Amino acid sequence: MTVTVNRYKCGYCGACVSVCPRAALELVETWIEINNACNDCNTCVNICPIGAIESVKE
Amino acid sequence: MKDKYDVIVVGAGPAGSSVATTAAKAGLDVLLIEKRQEIGDPVRCAEGADKEGIKRHIKPDPRWIAAEVKGSRIFAPDGTKLQISEELFGAEVGYVLERKIFDRALAEQAVSSGAEVIVKTRATGLIRKNKQITGIHACSIGELVDVKARIVVGADGVESKVGRWAGIDTTLAPKDIETCAQFLVSGIEVDEYCQFYLGNNIAPGGYAWVFPKGRGMANVGIGVLGSRSDKGMPVKLLSKFVKHHFPKGKIIEMVLGAVPASGPIEKTIADGLMLVGDSARQSDPLTGGGILNALDAGVMAGTVVASCIEKDDVSEKALMEYERQWRETIGKKIRKALVVKEKLVTLTDEQFNTLAQSIKGECDSTMGVFDIVLALFRANPKLLWEFRNLIK
Ligand SMILES: Cc1cc2nc3c(=O)[nH]c(=O)nc-3n(C[C@H](O)[C@H](O)[C@H](O)COP(=O)(O)OP(=O)(O)OC[C@H]3O[C@@H](n4cnc5c(N)ncnc54)[C@H](O)[C@@H]3O)c2cc1C
Ligand code: SF4
Ligand code: SF4
Numbered sequence: 001m002t003v004t005v006n007r008y009k010c011g012y013c014g015a016c017v018s019v020c021p022r023a024a025l026e027l028v029e030t031w032i033e034i035n036n037a038c039n040d041c042n043t044c045v046n047i048c049p050i051g052a053i054e055s056v057k058e
Numbered sequence: 059m060k061d062k063y064d065v066i067v068v069g070a071g072p073a074g075s076s077v078a079t080t081a082a083k084a085g086l087d088v089l090l091i092e093k094r095q096e097i098g099d100p101v102r103c104a105e106g107a108d109k110e111g112i113k114r115h116i117k118p119d120p121r122w123i124a125a126e127v128k129g130s131r132i133f134a135p136d137g138t139k140l141q142i143s144e145e146l147f148g149a150e151v152g153y154v155l156e157r158k159i160f161d162r163a164l165a166e167q168a169v170s171s172g173a174e175v176i177v178k179t180r181a182t183g184l185i186r187k188n189k190q191i192t193g194i195h196a197c198s199i200g201e202l203v204d205v206k207a208r209i210v211v212g213a214d215g216v217e218s219k220v221g222r223w224a225g226i227d228t229t230l231a232p233k234d235i236e237t238c239a240q241f242l243v244s245g246i247e248v249d250e251y252c253q254f255y256l257g258n259n260i261a262p263g264g265y266a267w268v269f270p271k272g273r274g275m276a277n278v279g280i281g282v283l284g285s286r287s288d289k290g291m292p293v294k295l296l297s298k299f300v301k302h303h304f305p306k307g308k309i310i311e312m313v314l315g316a317v318p319a320s321g322p323i324e325k326t327i328a329d330g331l332m333l334v335g336d337s338a339r340q341s342d343p344l345t346g347g348g349i350l351n352a353l354d355a356g357v358m359a360g361t362v363v364a365s366c367i368e369k370d371d372v373s374e375k376a377l378m379e380y381e382r383q384w385r386e387t388i389g390k391k392i393r394k395a396l397v398v399k400e401k402l403v404t405l406t407d408e409q410f411n412t413l414a415q416s417i418k419g420e421c422d423s424t425m426g427v428f429d430i431v432l433a434l435f436r437a438n439p440k441l442l443w444e445f446r447n448l449i450k
Contacts, residue, residue, distance in 0.1 A: 012100070013102055017217035018216045028180065029178075045289055047316065049314045051290020051293070
């Protein structure tokens with residue numbers, strides 16, 4: 001897993017979920033869960049309207 | 059909650075409530091689940107909708123009508139103004155709704171038609187018997203449950219998972235989504251017109267909007283084409299826009315969200331399953347409007363569900379009737395809108411300005427969308443050659 005969501009910033013809108021090609025994201029009521037299918041493509045990072053998703057360099 | 063229903067509808071937005079109402083009225087046993095604890099909240103919408111369209115589905119009620127609008131104005135990047143009647147944005151203006159109340163009123167309508175609604179209950183997967191979908195796994199107020207149904211309807215909005223679970227890939231490419239931010243701004247002067255602002259510095263591949271909400275308030279928002287967005291762009295651009303246009307305005311609410319702008323997708327049904335509304339990507343790719351398409355598709359889906367259950371055949375083949383109906387109506391409209399959108403996102407600010415200036419004189423407040431396209435085409439045959447098929 002190589003992206004993280006800042007849940008203090010996230011507005012739980014689901015935009016990121018709809019573009020994730022790996023279905024790695026899930027909007028659970030008011031927060032985003034990321035599973036390990038994520039392959040660090042960064043698509044969600046650029047879609048999030050408020051910039052709540054960080055890509056983490058390992 | 060029982061352990062078996064005729065129909066389970068996942069998601070209590072306009073699409074889900076519309077399917078549930080229609081199917082329950084036809085006498086079916088319907089469960090409508092919503093993962094949020096409050097239906098309609100938080101809002102992800104600019105709340106504009108065509109009056110006549112809304113009236114087809116629910117009796118107008120002042121509790122959910124925030125304002126009524128007379129028409130719209132479009133501003134080119136250089137400020138050239140086009141003023142047009144309410145049909146311009148197709149079904150998108152007329153009422154400005156209060157969606158928190160509107161969505162709940164639609165759910166109430168489903169309940170009074172006989173459906174059961176359960177909130178804070180999230181579908182987490184599909185139950186299958188061979189190829190056939192026969193129910194859902196869900197998490198209901200923290201408890202894992204399995205619920206069976208003859209048909210599962212995915213009305214789970216832009217973030218839809220139901221289709222993907224059934225093998226229908228509804229993932230949106232960044233070029234097929236508008237990522238949006240909106241502020242409810244108070245203490246400002248707005249009249250009874252919706253305003254749209256075009257320009258690559260204002261909203262790359264999208265537009266900014268101002269929808270009056272009455273009492274000196276407006277929904278002021280921005281949609282950016284996903285493929286042209288970067289981290290947090292919609293909120294940054296919106297803050298700039300609001301500062302410029304409403305320096306004295308106070309922001310009293312913030313909305314984030316995204317609208318599918320893909321046009322019709324390949325498939326919205328499977329054995330024992332159908333998708334409706336934003337989950338079926340039925341929103342208008344040009345305007346981002348999706349409320350009415352969701353409501354209309356909901357009625358089509360609910361009606362087909364009822365007749366398929368009556369005939370005891372919920373196979374993909376039997377559900378084709380739904381697919382046929384929505385493609386014939388909504389599908390045709392959004393396919394045309396997609397052609398226009400794909401052209402608009404390629405225009406430079408200079409081209410926007412030229413287009414707007416070319417029809418400024420002819421444009422009056424009685425023109426609808428079709429007249430505008432015609433006028434644009436007459437004035438700019440070269441630039442708009444691709445649109446000739448729309449005009450035939
Ligand atoms: C900023 C913005 C502005 C917009 N402006 C307009 C406008 O002015 N006019 C217009 O017509 N349209 C507008 N739209 C589009 C419009 O909001 C949508 O098209 C419309 O809400 C679609 O309805 P729906 O029922 O398909 O989906 P939604 O209204 O999104 O409802 C889906 C529901 O499903 C629930 N759900 C999701 N997953 C699950 C699950 N696993 N289990 C249970 N429940 C689940 C969600 O919580 C949600 O309540 C706008 C959209 C945005 C983002
Ligand atoms: S980085 Fe790519 S794969 Fe990972 S969650 Fe985001 S969109 Fe999905
Ligand atoms: S797109 Fe951003 S704000 Fe929206 S749910 Fe995802 S992380 Fe949260």
